[in-house]
Amino acid sequence: MPTKIEKDAVTGTETTGHEWDGIKELNTPLPKWWLYVFYATIAWSLVYFVLYPAIPYLSGATEGVLGWSSREQVVKQLAEAEAAQAEYLEAIGGTELAAISDDATLFEFARRGGEAAFNENCAQCHGVGGAGNPGGFPVLADDVWLWGGTLEAIHTTLQHGIRWNDDPETRFSEMPPYGDIFSREEIGQVADYVLSLSGQVPEGADLEAGATLFADNCAACHGEQGGGMNELGAPRLNDAVWLYGGQREEIVSQITRPRHGVMPAWGGRLDEDTVKMLTIYVHSLGGGE
Amino acid sequence: MAEQVVAEDVASVREQREALKQQEQARAGGAGAETTAPAAAPGRDQPLYADRVKVYPRKVSGTFRRLKWAALGLLLGIYYLVPWIRWDRGPNAPDQAVLIDMPSRRAYFFFIEIWPQEVYYLTGLLILGAVGLFLVTSVAGRVWCGYACPQTVWTDLFMWVERLVEGDRNARIRLDRQPLSAEKVGRKAAKHGIWLLMAFLTGGAWIMYFKDAPTLVAELVTFEASQSVWLFIGLFTATTYLLAGWAREQVCTYMCPWPRFQAAMFDEDTLIVTYQRWRGEPRGKLKKGENDDWSKRGDCIDCKACVAVCPTGIDIRDGQQLECISCALCIDACNDVMAKIGRPPNLIGYDTEANQIAQEQGKPRPRWKLLRIRTLFYALLFVGVAAVMLGQLLFRDTLDINVLHDRNPLFVTLSNGDIRNGYTVKLLNKTRERRAFVLGFEGLPGATMEVLGEPAQGQRVPLVAEPDSVATYDIQVRAPRSQVTGETRPVSFTLTDPDSGETVVYDSVFRGPER
Numbered sequence: 138m139p140t141k142i143e144k145d146a147v148t149g150t151e152t153t154g155h156e157w158d159g160i161k162e163l164n165t166p167l168p169k170w171w172l173y174v175f176y177a178t179i180a181w182s183l184v185y186f187v188l189y190p191a192i193p194y195l196s197g198a199t200e201g202v203l204g205w206s207s208r209e210q211v212v213k214q215l216a217e218a219e220a221a222q223a224e225y226l227e228a229i230g231g232t233e234l235a236a237i238s239d240d241a242t243l244f245e246f247a248r249r250g251g252e253a254a255f256n257e258n259c260a261q262c263h264g265v266g267g268a269g270n271p272g273g274f275p276v277l278a279d280d281v282w283l284w285g286g287t288l289e290a291i292h293t294t295l296q297h298g299i300r301w302n303d304d305p306e307t308r309f310s311e312m313p314p315y316g317d318i319f320s321r322e323e324i325g326q327v328a329d330y331v332l333s334l335s336g337q338v339p340e341g342a343d344l345e346a347g348a349t350l351f352a353d354n355c356a357a358c359h360g361e362q363g364g365g366m367n368e369l370g371a372p373r374l375n376d377a378v379w380l381y382g383g384q385r386e387e388i389v390s391q392i393t394r395p396r397h398g399v400m401p402a403w404g405g406r407l408d409e410d411t412v413k414m415l416t417i418y419v420h421s422l423g424g425g426e
Numbered sequence: 427m428a429e430q431v432v433a434e435d436v437a438s439v440r441e442q443r444e445a446l447k448q449q450e451q452a453r454a455g456g457a458g459a460e461t462t463a464p465a466a467a468p469g470r471d472q473p474l475y476a477d478r479v480k481v482y483p484r485k486v487s488g489t490f491r492r493l494k495w496a497a498l499g500l501l502l503g504i505y506y507l508v509p510w511i512r513w514d515r516g517p518n519a520p521d522q523a524v525l526i527d528m529p530s531r532r533a534y535f536f537f538i539e540i541w542p543q544e545v546y547y548l549t550g551l552l553i554l555g556a557v558g559l560f561l562v563t564s565v566a567g568r569v570w571c572g573y574a575c576p577q578t579v580w581t582d583l584f585m586w587v588e589r590l591v592e593g594d595r596n597a598r599i600r601l602d603r604q605p606l607s608a609e610k611v612g613r614k615a616a617k618h619g620i621w622l623l624m625a626f627l628t629g630g631a632w633i634m635y636f637k638d639a640p641t642l643v644a645e646l647v648t649f650e651a652s653q654s655v656w657l658f659i660g661l662f663t664a665t666t667y668l669l670a671g672w673a674r675e676q677v678c679t680y681m682c683p684w685p686r687f688q689a690a691m692f693d694e695d696t697l698i699v700t701y702q703r704w705r706g707e708p709r710g711k712l713k714k715g716e717n718d719d720w721s722k723r724g725d726c727i728d729c730k731a732c733v734a735v736c737p738t739g740i741d742i743r744d745g746q747q748l749e750c751i752s753c754a755l756c757i758d759a760c761n762d763v764m765a766k767i768g769r770p771p772n773l774i775g776y777d778t779e780a781n782q783i784a785q786e787q788g789k790p791r792p793r794w795k796l797l798r799i800r801t802l803f804y805a806l807l808f809v810g811v812a813a814v815m816l817g818q819l820l821f822r823d824t825l826d827i828n829v830l831h832d833r834n835p836l837f838v839t840l841s842n843g844d845i846r847n848g849y850t851v852k853l854l855n856k857t858r859e860r861r862a863f864v865l866g867f868e869g870l871p872g873a874t875m876e877v878l879g880e881p882a883q884g885q886r887v888p889l890v891a892e893p894d895s896v897a898t899y900d901i902q903v904r905a906p907r908s909q910v911t912g913e914t915r916p917v918s919f920t921l922t923d924p925d926s927g928e929t930v931v932y933d934s935v936f937r938g939p940e941r
Contacts, residue, residue, distance in 0.1 A: 167474065167475050169478065170673075171680065172475050264834065264835065267835070278838045279838045376842065377842065378841055
């Protein structure tokens with residue numbers, strides 16, 4: 138509270154009565170034009186009240202004379218963006234997948250468009266940038282492919298999905314649960330042999346027995362040398378990349394009761410242009426064949 | 427020999443305010459008791475808002491007025507002529523010497539071309555401006571305010587027009603007091619018309635720094651200029667007209683922050699516009715034969731010429747005030763009077779606080795110290811910043827490289843166990859020619875690069891950057907698992923121009939698994 142209002146000796150102006158460490162505040166009157174500027178801003182705000190949505194009521198607000206709304210503005214801006222993209226999208230629609238990379242601008246557009254669609258639809262499982270996720274969500278940036286890494290193969294996978302029952306053309310394969318077929322010991326032998334395919338030989342392993350079991354039961358799908366088979370989505374076993382983990386117990390677990398990943402068919406959900414752009418993007422992540 | 431000096435009928439803004447307040451108090455007191463107006467309870471009748479007291483500066487001539495005209499001519503000349511200077515930069519580049527090209531994100535200043543990435547040059551300029559301002563202020567007071575500030579220059583120009591149309595101080599006061607007449611309306615209309623025209627030219631010239639000047643003028647004349655051009659010209663026309671025509675000293679007193687803290691740069695050796703109290707007092711009107719014995723009185727004859735010419739309406743004899751813009755016109759006015767009454771000049775002059783104190787105590791004039799810790803510090807700072815900027819400019823690379831390590835994924839394990847990292851490499855080619863470079867990767871034995879969309883791969887890859895643009899490449903580096911030890915490993919990209927030998931290096935990291 139102001140305590141002692143007095144007249145300042147030097148300037149002749151009254152003080153406000155406020156004092157801090159001996160410094161007193163002068164009550165210098167504000168210039169009138171400053172007040173008028175303040176009134177002008179109030180008048181200006183009234184103009185806004187009339188022109189733009191302003192006064193809220195329970196459901197909505199006054200619409201304003203101009204009829205402007207942020208929602209309409211967004212719709213307009215989206216339409217403008219779509220119109221600006223139309224030319225490129227049309228070109229993508231009319232160009233063969235393999236030919237898109239011939240046109241640098243179109244290729245860049247497809248990659249950026251694919252990236253946007255990827256981050257919206259795919260990154261939840263496959264990770265941003267195709268970094269993959271533990272537990273069976275494949276890395277898309279490496280050079281290992283379950284169902285093939287050519288443009289065509291990626292496109293088919295995207296279009297029809299994997300083990301997606303709603304799509305009759307979906308990619309499908311299932312590994313039998315060898316826990317019902319092999320004994321525990323046999324499963325261990327096979328796991329040891331699988332590890333040896335990528336140069337890891339566990340101590341005291343009976344590779345002979347494992348090799349026989351592998352050749353009779355597994356090689357049909359995974360290949361004699363464990364090279365995998367894209368047509369069946371059978372993973373390559375002689376490399377450094379493991380979908381469900383490369384430790385011995387993880388391999389044992391996968392042989393005993395295999396897990397299978399599921400991916401939705403995007404053909405019906407995304408339009409053809411977007412699927413094409415996604416294909417280009419995934420193919421360009423670093424492992425495209 | 428001394429001419430008759432007529433005292434001006436003038437009061438400073440402060441005196442006028444005081445008089446108004448007393449009038450009101452007297453009226454309030456008169457209505458009540460007849461006793462001597464009792465001091466109204468403080469805090470009650472203090473007005474919250476003050477009417478503006480209009481200032482009618484009188485014409486003055488002298489050294490500082492001439493200096494001010496010279497500064498005004500020079501500064502306006504620079505402002506209006508610089509956009510017309512041409513500078514050949516070759517094809518596909520604007521040929522205006524000074525241009526801020528917003529649409530293509532370039533700023534040109536003669537031989538210098540600044541990219542948005544180099545906006546630190548602007549920061550440097552602002553620092554130089556601030557330090558320069560501090561230096562000048564600590565040496566000679568508010569030189570900027572008095573001579574160079576656009577507000578001062580344009581207000582001066584607008585006042586000159588006002589004087590031309592409406593006459594000098596007394597004529598203007600008379601005109602304002604007159605009832606409405608054809609002559610009054612005519613003069614006012616003429617004044618505001620010229621003001622608006624000048625404001626328009628000011629606003630128009632400002633746009634020339636952002637658009638090619640001849641093209642802009644052609645577009646304006648044929649009314650083909652874009653809406654935004656008209657909008658900005660309108661904006662600057664309005665602000666110039668309002669600030670220089672109407673607001674004037676109110677800008678300095680109420681809007682500008684600089685007068686509020688400029689006193690912090692002053693010390694007792696700063697040259698400031700000062701009334702020599704020791705010499706002027708006791709002041710009084712000069713009456714022939716009555717009080718013209720100069721040994722018994724001060725030199726100030728209270729003619730108020732200094733108040734009449736002041737563009738901010740203050741009385742310099744009241745001492746240092748934040749309203750004082752140090753334009754020194756009161757010095758001119760006073761010297762004029764001193765010459766007429768045959769007294770030495772510079773009763774008001776540029777002087778130091780130290781000398782004032784010495785003179786009042788009857789001591790000899792102390793030596794003026796230009797070199798003080800304060801001025802030396804500001805000067806060194808100024809030179810230092812200027813040197814750094816100049817060095818930066820002289821050794822500015824015409825090529826630059828930026829490398830961004832991919833964050834998703836940080837690294838990828840490939841089928842044979844190799845580790846691969848992705849990088850986005852941006853090459854900034856600041857020349858007007860297409861340039862071919864060789865990009866090398868160092869710090870990791872056995873590592874090879876692959877460029878997305880390009881056939882090249884290996885330890886060195888050729889890359890191309892189009893003229894005056896940024897080339898972006900996605901580059902993937904793979905290295906044998908045995909070489910990748912630890913989570914991160916410092917590596918570097920080297921970009922070489924095989925023709926000129928120019929090389930820039932960018933340090934980055936290569937990431938791998940923990941074990």
